[in-house]
Amino acid sequence: MAPPDDRLKRLGQVGGVLRDAALARLRTAAQACRRIEAEIAALDAQRRALDDEADPAVCALLGDSRERWYRERRAALNGALARARVEEAMRMKEAARAFGRDDALRRLVHRAEGG
Numbered sequence: 220m221a222p223p224d225d226r227l228k229r230l231g232q233v234g235g236v237l238r239d240a241a242l243a244r245l246r247t248a249a250q251a252c253r254r255i256e257a258e259i260a261a262l263d264a265q266r267r268a269l270d271d272e273a274d275p276a277v278c279a280l281l282g283d284s285r286e287r288w289y290r291e292r293r294a295a296l297n298g299a300l301a302r303a304r305v306e307e308a309m310r311m312k313e314a315a316r317a318f319g320r321d322d323a324l325r326r327l328v329h330r331a332e333g334g
Contacts, residue, residue, distance in 0.1 A: 227331050234317075234324035241310070241317035248307040255300045262292060 266289050 227328055231321075231324045231328040234321040238314075238317040238321040241314040245307070245310040245314045248303065248310040251303045252300065252307050255296060255303055259293070259296050259300065262289070262296065 269285065
């Protein structure tokens with residue numbers, strides 16, 4: 220008697236591996252967004268702290284350079300956050316597709332096994 224054909228079951232396993240890989244990429248993209256959001260929050264907190272304790276002599280000496288630096292850094296972080304959110308959205312779609320494929324393969328395997 221010939222050994223049972225387990226190609227469908229292996230295909231189901233591949234679907235699970237692809238799903239897990241898509242989830243890992245999504246997790247990485249989400250972590251990048253959270254890291255940039257934390258950088259923005261820290262930058263804003265630093266600005267508020269400097270505004271609260273600003274010595275008039277220091278403000279006169281620095282002029283607008285501190286505010287210019289803050290605006291440039293904030294603009295750079297906002298751009299990085301926008302790119303990271305686009306990446307996260309793409310990875311979310313990819314993960315949803317991988318989940319759907321995995322679910323379809325599981326159902327197919329279940330049906331083929333007589334369930």
